[in-house]
Amino acid sequence: ACGTKESGSTTSSEGEGEQKEVLRVGMEAGYPPFNWTQLDDANGGVKIEGNAEYAGGYDVEIAKKIAEGLGKELVIVKTEWDGLVPSLQSGKIDVITAGMSPTEERKESIDFSDNYYTSNFVMIVKKGSKYENATSIQDFSGAKITGQLNTSHYGVIDQIEGVNKQPASDNFPAMRVALESGVIDGYVSERPEGISASSANPNFVMVEFTEGFVADEEETAVAAGLKKDSELVDKINEILADISEEERQNIMDAAIKNQPAAE
Amino acid sequence: MEKVIDIQHLRKSFGTHEVLKDIDFSVAKGEVVCIIGSSGSGKSTLLRCINLLERPSGGRIIYQGENILDAKHDIHSYRTKLGMVFQQFNLFNNHDVLSNCVVGQVKVLKRTKEEAEKVAMKYLKVVGMDRYVNARARQLSGGQKQRVAIARALSMEPDVMLFDEPTSALDPEMVGEVLKVMKELAETGLTMLIVTHEMEFAKEVSDRVVFMDKGVIAEVGPPEQIFNNPTQERTREFLKRTLK
Amino acid sequence: MEKVIDIQHLRKSFGTHEVLKDIDFSVAKGEVVCIIGSSGSGKSTLLRCINLLERPSGGRIIYQGENILDAKHDIHSYRTKLGMVFQQFNLFNNHDVLSNCVVGQVKVLKRTKEEAEKVAMKYLKVVGMDRYVNARARQLSGGQKQRVAIARALSMEPDVMLFDEPTSALDPEMVGEVLKVMKELAETGLTMLIVTHEMEFAKEVSDRVVFMDKGVIAEVGPPEQIFNNPTQERTREFLKRTLK
Amino acid sequence: MSLEWIIQMIINNWPMFLRGAGMTLLISVIGTIIGAIIGLLAGVIRTIPVPERRAKRILLKTVNVILTSYIEFFRGTPMIVQAMVIFYGSALAFGIDMDRTIAAIVIVSINTGAYMAEFVRGGVMSIDKGQFEAAHAVGMNHVQTMLNVVLPQVIRNILPATGNQFIINIKDTSVLNVIGVTELYFQTKTVAGISFKYFEPFFVACILYFVMTFTVTLILRYFERKLEGPENYSMIGQPAQITNVANTKES
Amino acid sequence: MSLEWIIQMIINNWPMFLRGAGMTLLISVIGTIIGAIIGLLAGVIRTIPVPERRAKRILLKTVNVILTSYIEFFRGTPMIVQAMVIFYGSALAFGIDMDRTIAAIVIVSINTGAYMAEFVRGGVMSIDKGQFEAAHAVGMNHVQTMLNVVLPQVIRNILPATGNQFIINIKDTSVLNVIGVTELYFQTKTVAGISFKYFEPFFVACILYFVMTFTVTLILRYFERKLEGPENYSMIGQPAQITNVANTKES
Numbered sequence A: 001a002c003g004t005k006e007s008g009s010t011t012s013s014e015g016e017g018e019q020k021e022v023l024r025v026g027m028e029a030g031y032p033p034f035n036w037t038q039l040d041d042a043n044g045g046v047k048i049e050g051n052a053e054y055a056g057g058y059d060v061e062i063a064k065k066i067a068e069g070l071g072k073e074l075v076i077v078k079t080e081w082d083g084l085v086p087s088l089q090s091g092k093i094d095v096i097t098a099g100m101s102p103t104e105e106r107k108e109s110i111d112f113s114d115n116y117y118t119s120n121f122v123m124i125v126k127k128g129s130k131y132e133n134a135t136s137i138q139d140f141s142g143a144k145i146t147g148q149l150n151t152s153h154y155g156v157i158d159q160i161e162g163v164n165k166q167p168a169s170d171n172f173p174a175m176r177v178a179l180e181s182g183v184i185d186g187y188v189s190e191r192p193e194g195i196s197a198s199s200a201n202p203n204f205v206m207v208e209f210t211e212g213f214v215a216d217e218e219e220t221a222v223a224a225g226l227k228k229d230s231e232l233v234d235k236i237n238e239i240l241a242d243i244s245e246e247e248r249q250n251i252m253d254a255a256i257k258n259q260p261a262a263e
Numbered sequence B, C: 001m002e003k004v005i006d007i008q009h010l011r012k013s014f015g016t017h018e019v020l021k022d023i024d025f026s027v028a029k030g031e032v033v034c035i036i037g038s039s040g041s042g043k044s045t046l047l048r049c050i051n052l053l054e055r056p057s058g059g060r061i062i063y064q065g066e067n068i069l070d071a072k073h074d075i076h077s078y079r080t081k082l083g084m085v086f087q088q089f090n091l092f093n094n095h096d097v098l099s100n101c102v103v104g105q106v107k108v109l110k111r112t113k114e115e116a117e118k119v120a121m122k123y124l125k126v127v128g129m130d131r132y133v134n135a136r137a138r139q140l141s142g143g144q145k146q147r148v149a150i151a152r153a154l155s156m157e158p159d160v161m162l163f164d165e166p167t168s169a170l171d172p173e174m175v176g177e178v179l180k181v182m183k184e185l186a187e188t189g190l191t192m193l194i195v196t197h198e199m200e201f202a203k204e205v206s207d208r209v210v211f212m213d214k215g216v217i218a219e220v221g222p223p224e225q226i227f228n229n230p231t232q233e234r235t236r237e238f239l240k241r242t243l244k
Numbered sequence D, E: 001m002s003l004e005w006i007i008q009m010i011i012n013n014w015p016m017f018l019r020g021a022g023m024t025l026l027i028s029v030i031g032t033i034i035g036a037i038i039g040l041l042a043g044v045i046r047t048i049p050v051p052e053r054r055a056k057r058i059l060l061k062t063v064n065v066i067l068t069s070y071i072e073f074f075r076g077t078p079m080i081v082q083a084m085v086i087f088y089g090s091a092l093a094f095g096i097d098m099d100r101t102i103a104a105i106v107i108v109s110i111n112t113g114a115y116m117a118e119f120v121r122g123g124v125m126s127i128d129k130g131q132f133e134a135a136h137a138v139g140m141n142h143v144q145t146m147l148n149v150v151l152p153q154v155i156r157n158i159l160p161a162t163g164n165q166f167i168i169n170i171k172d173t174s175v176l177n178v179i180g181v182t183e184l185y186f187q188t189k190t191v192a193g194i195s196f197k198y199f200e201p202f203f204v205a206c207i208l209y210f211v212m213t214f215t216v217t218l219i220l221r222y223f224e225r226k227l228e229g230p231e232n233y234s235m236i237g238q239p240a241q242i243t244n245v246a247n248t249k250e251s
């Protein structure tokens, strides 16, 4: 029964949201270190709309900067991954900052800002497994590997010759269970998630490659999603350009340190 | 004599099975007509057709001058003028005895609950079921159910009563009581159509007796004629086998 | 005389309502006993207790020397030796007429289908329902259902038959037929317990008559005694009201 | 799976779990009740006998076609897609901005209604024809017959099915997180996502689900027994003395 | 939403959609059938009258407690969690490597069984007590009564509910993608992810779902009418001539 009223009152002005000085940002709030849910406003958490919890993480910090730069009040809308794009298209939110990569296909439906983070692909494996010390992706030939559905993580698996590609999973927790249970040998992820996972779960090890996956930058980069032809693009790009590479790294390091499971 | 119900060329088939064949007869106001005949001859079907629980396959049913088979006719208000006691009783399973007699009065006749209960209690007393007002159908004996069914129909205070073997589950003592009730009701001008297998009962109560055989009315006449001097061979045959 | 069923101090209550109070009587092999009494006096309940469809609240029911209320007793094999015709018929709705009479024989008595159908047809012919083998219960008239119920019970060829008002829905002609069947069955040594409201029928068919009143056996005796010289005031009262 | 960890997690996250469970209950309780009403209404309408008059017949036919389409359409498509279409679609196409919670309740209600309509149909089928006939014989029309005689008997028989549906609703609200309703399942996924554990948070969620569904089961069982009515009846007044008609007439 | 795009997408992806739909049908058909059998069995067992003998009574009580726990547990927890526990849990705890499809069928079956058991209970409740009594009177034991008299009547009355359950299964298989079963919903999401369009692929999926569920509805309606039996009976032999008992005896 929580938050019904709040949600009603804040969304009632939808449509002319810009005039009301509110910036609605969508994310899953469940994908650390990019975004997560916490119970209080510690470490700069932002209240989630229609809900008593707060969102924190790298995406939230970036969203804060964007909102500040636009001179608007930041509102986080917590929505399932699959609901983010329809949400944006239908005007329920103004921006997506959800660790989302600006792939070609996505660009057909929505626009993206410039990248606000770039990482690289890693593999998460079980500690003590024969893959722990792999250096090349080809070391995973014959291994049972998967990745998240509808992400480039899953697509790049094909670059491993002779890999035993498993069906994609639609969420990270499920993949982690699969890995822990030995149903798979590893899953493809990105560095931040890898650091978080391996620090949160002592059974997991993140493998970084010297001969890694070949990927376009857009597939490992993260950018803010915007409605097609949004006039916000240029302004947001300006704001993002003001955040130096070093600052980004600092924010990410803080996020990894602050994420709830790391305590 | 005013005809309350006039049945003309009534036919009813179930598939290829013709159950009623060209039935023609009428009932006058205040008349008590008993319908007798062998099992499966169509007696219940005739009553059910009159009440439109079965749609006749052909013919006309004229009630106080109007053809009730006419599409324009309001079936529901017609049915409130007819009371029916079913061969299988069909008490409402979700109501107790009192409520069985009350619900129709309240919902259809729009009587108040108090009024309806008073009427219901009157007729439940008549059939000796007033002490069972709290019981449900499944808790009653056969004869008790039948008596409640009679009380339910009477509570609606209809113009015509259709009784389908109303004494089949009753002991002789109770049959006597019901007979008494019917005679009294007849005096108040209630028209009654009674299907029965109890010849003594038919003899006692009826102004006229209809003998049905295989879907046709084989003979109609006053009880003296039917029971003492039947004109039809089939009637004689039927009555001969009755236990003397 | 060998006692087939011996009922001792049988009691049955529904809640606080004591329906059978200390019933004591026995039936000998091949005997035909009619139970009469007013509506609600506990006749059906008595039959249902004998068949264990109701669990007696107290007392003993001895069948061929064994107390069937004993927990060790196999109820199902006991019941196959008892045939029952229900007051409400209770035909199996998902079976047609023939199948109603066959299913018990095949599943319980383990007869072959052919054998069972032969037996079923024999008894369906006896009650004049052989032409309706394809019909379902909902398509039959009251009397037709009752006759199928009789045929179903007879098809099991039990040692004892319990009839609960087996002629209530039958026309006089058919009552005569059933009476004839019963007399023939009695000659073959079948024991019968018949609840009935038809005094003429009871007079004709029974070796002994039991008169029940408010849950107790008020009087037992040969039909001549009960109908002509009842010893009890209550019996006289009950029979007096019977239509002459 | 470690117990201390679970306890720690509960201590840290209990408000999230509880609020999620509260939202789940809110949506499923209201949705089931409205859905049941829709189902009963649809049941009443779909069992109307074919009228004699042509105009009425066509009207009834039309209503029935609409009802059947409604039932088949909502039963036949995934609720998650319905939710997206109704919530995002209505905003896209007509600029309607629905409240998430209200949208969720609407979606659950119309889905439940479609399923309940079928339960009611099955329930009406199982009622003895004699009950309808007796009601018609006292002059009740179709609606009166259904309300006063048939549905009260149907409701008791379909209570177990309603219980099932309620439980399904409690669990199915989980798909509504695509429209941003943060019910129990979504909250659990969040906890799982941020704690990098799976079984522990879902273990807690399962217990919460189970407590909710089992409570529902117990409540419905209680109603079942109530609707059954008392096993025995009590007699009124003095020992049986059959009233003479004559006596009655005097009184 | 553009039509050309949809057509193009179907042309490009139809094998994926079809395989997804095939898997969905396979799991839900087998799951519903096995589930219905479980439900009927549970229904038979749960309606056994309390036996006289103590040993039997305790045995029955135990079986009933187990059955009730089974029903309440599987109804009461989300299928997605059950799937994870059964599939990954068995690998974690015992190193069992189950086939995904078989695991999916098992999960759907036991869930359907739990729901169907409640439908059957409601259905048995709605059968006239006289039917049980008549069966007992011819000497049938509980199982014979249920199989030959009660369940055939119950099945007809709960066919609409079974149809609902089948449809729910068709849709609920979607949660099984957590154990890597690639059924229709998962395939649709894949297509949606690749093309980054939502409404179009889901529109196609909805049509496929609808075709499947509506086919099921039509098949079940056909069975309903069949189980109803013929509306009229045909008479055998010559016109009624009541046989004399004497005649019969001779033959």
Ligand SMILES: Nc1ncnc2c1ncn2[C@@H]1O[C@H](COP(=O)(O)OP(=O)(O)OP(=O)(O)O)[C@@H](O)[C@H]1O
Pocket (backbone or CB within 6 Å): B014, B017, B019, B037, B038, B039, B040, B041, B042, B043, B044, B045, B046, B087, C138, C139, C140, C141, C142, C143, C144, C169, C171, E231, E232, E233
């Ligand atoms: N719904 C039905 N479908 C098919 N045949 C039916 C249906 N209802 C009744 N019949 C048939 O119609 C005939 C007449 O039935 P009806 O109930 O009118 O007989 P009845 O004269 O009342 O007999 P009884 O004295 O035994 O009650 C019977 O042969 C019966 O089988």
Ligand SMILES: Nc1ncnc2c1ncn2[C@@H]1O[C@H](COP(=O)(O)OP(=O)(O)OP(=O)(O)O)[C@@H](O)[C@H]1O
Pocket (backbone or CB within 6 Å): B138, B139, B140, B141, B142, B143, B144, B169, B171, C014, C017, C019, C037, C038, C039, C040, C041, C042, C043, C044, C045, C046, C087, D231, D232, D233
């Ligand atoms: N299940 C029940 N619960 C409560 N009371 C019941 C139940 N069954 C029967 N009774 C009561 O027991 C009494 C005896 O019923 P029973 O059916 O044995 O009468 P009966 O002698 O067969 O009467 P009838 O001639 O009317 O069939 C009745 O008063 C009835 O109301």
Ligand SMILES: [Mg+2]
Pocket (backbone or CB within 6 Å): B043, B044, B045, B087, B164, C141, C142, C143
């Ligand atoms: Mg009849």
Ligand SMILES: [Mg+2]
Pocket (backbone or CB within 6 Å): B141, B142, B143, C043, C044, C045, C087, C164
């Ligand atoms: Mg009786």
